[in-house]
Amino acid sequence: MVIPNYEPEYAGRVEGMKASEIRELLKLLEQPGVISFAGGIPHPTLFPMGEVQSTYAEVLADKTLGPQALQYSVSEGYLPLRQWIVSHMAGRGVECSSGNIVITSGSQQGLEFLGRLLLSPNDTALVEAPTYLGALQAFAAFEPQYDELRPEDGNRTPESYLSAAAAAGGSAKFAYVVPDFANPTGLTLSLAARQNVLKLARDLDVPVIEDTAYAALRFEGQALPSLQAMDMEQTGSIDASRVIYCGTFSKTITPGLRIGWLCASQDIIRRIVLVKQATDLNSPLLNQMVMCRLAEQVYERQVMSAIERYRGRRDAMLQALETYMPKGVTWTKPAGGLFVWVILPYDIDPAELLKRAVSEAHVAYVPGAAFFAAGQNRNCMRLSYSLPNEDDIVRGVRQLAELLPALN
């Protein structure tokens, strides 16, 4: 007799939860000899291993810090780390205090908290198409609808968003953007596009979630102001600003300690601290103490090393695309970050192509459909240059390109 497995009756929100196609893919693609453009993760040789080792040893050996580090701690996060972030935010044009900062377990947790704070079922989130897949996953538990944000094209009326949100059964609740070197496109919003997003958010009276995961990794040119700093120029203070800034150390120092932050008005941060308390009490204080010292000591150097490393890889990838890709294929030219977004002729579906890409061309990438809230636009792929070296990047692009004409 086969005993049936037990399954309880799940809440309605569970239906919308599915595995990240990327994360599932990454498991399949870990094959020897395959050049992976699939992962969007930092190169592990960039991690400041020596400083991580010495800092853990120092903190744990400290008679006061050591026992504190292994105890429960406050939900808002380690005060000296929040103070370092205050000075970092000042460098981005955002004057704030430690009461405007809460530590999260990576910016992923920050996005999840914001979904929880803002979204009721059938409310509308405004997101770009394509956008960061992890944000779509974080919001999914709160059963939203999506409408398309087009920052570079400020022509759609606020009324059209409001009526679409009402027709979907809720209200427009926020706009989510990755303004610098976005995942998956690598593109950066122009100053006009930033102004468009802020104007739309004011017209709709909704907050803007500004995800800055890649902002520090600028290879060339002048940085554009953060949306939060631009909004504060108009409102006069962080506490009056409608922009919620998501920051992270994952792409600059290490993702392994799982430390990010939210910066917003104190009222919003107070609410988020309650969410943090109910969710996991606090992020590990030991990791926060270590990250604080690493930030103080190696942040600038880490950013410089990462920029130098990734710039060379970006150059190799763009050059190889130019050299090897057949006509009809186009791609973005990122000025920073980890990604190039490739657009294929409409009759090629990179999801269908992936198996052959891995087995015949020995190249892996992420098919683009997963980055669209509505799953539209199948003819795109995300290539990351963060892990392979420059020779492998050239070889991988060539092998991928050789696969393409055969389909035409």
Added chain:
Amino acid sequence: MVIPNYEPEYAGRVEGMKASEIRELLKLLEQPGVISFAGGIPHPTLFPMGEVQSTYAEVLADKTLGPQALQYSVSEGYLPLRQWIVSHMAGRGVECSSGNIVITSGSQQGLEFLGRLLLSPNDTALVEAPTYLGALQAFAAFEPQYDELRPEDGNRTPESYLSAAAAAGGSAKFAYVVPDFANPTGLTLSLAARQNVLKLARDLDVPVIEDTAYAALRFEGQALPSLQAMDMEQTGSIDASRVIYCGTFSKTITPGLRIGWLCASQDIIRRIVLVKQATDLNSPLLNQMVMCRLAEQVYERQVMSAIERYRGRRDAMLQALETYMPKGVTWTKPAGGLFVWVILPYDIDPAELLKRAVSEAHVAYVPGAAFFAAGQNRNCMRLSYSLPNEDDIVRGVRQLAELLPALN
């Protein structure tokens, strides 16, 4: 001109989120000279500091483990740690495999995930009165109703729960219990009570959430079987069991690394892994690697040290209560864990008494009302003996007792 602070329109669930009275209280009570029975946290001198130091150093120095530890990792958690937990669960009578285990950021996150998985607004959660405050906070985001679970009194009919849940606008979704040395009462469910809970859950066809945070800290007597093991005797396998086991290292090794786990049927665990992925991707792998080695090396010794330490404190507190408390005051006699639950005459409200207790008697405790889902029963207080030494425990109880008759 005063600029108004910005506040977005929050989701409906935000109304139910409030600060833990305990955590807010703890901030007020940190005064020199006050004997604190308020915190329910482990004594920091019990932390295996030497092993923590050497294990962080070893893992980070390892050429393979070190870079892995600082990278993103899988949402289900570090396999060797899950394997250690599998053997630990076998010791609790639960035969399972690593596919039945997911690592969470403390058991608090496990409770939050289960609320998310199971509760739609107005669904009913069955909880004891009183129960663990952190569970009420974790569930609150999902807007449940509560009904009272009375494990020692199996007389209430399943039909009465079903009709109450329907009247509240939803369904009964799970029963939550802390069977061993519960927070806040210190009480342990009898074998008959465990059977009552399982029978009720089967009659209602709902899962049981078994929170075992204190189960390892038994000072005397024979351990009672876990509800999961009892259920598996009937169902024949973990995958057919309706019990979801929440475990944690917080009370045995350290709460600072924020590592707990859920053990349940593979179908439930697969769902929880998706929740984990959307929520914070993964718990820090470095901390998981360190906890795995600590569990392998010092778990038994840590449990023995904690038992020895807390048993002496429990004895001192019970003896002092016997010696000093006026007539009309009663209390529980815990056989393990960290808490004694004191019941005062009905006309004494320990929340009102707390200010005088701190300023005049130099003693702090947690008023009991917060542990009741409906806020009923104000005349109780939770005393923890985990932090003060035995002399301070005796002195603190005496000073607290001296305050009481003055009210009568």
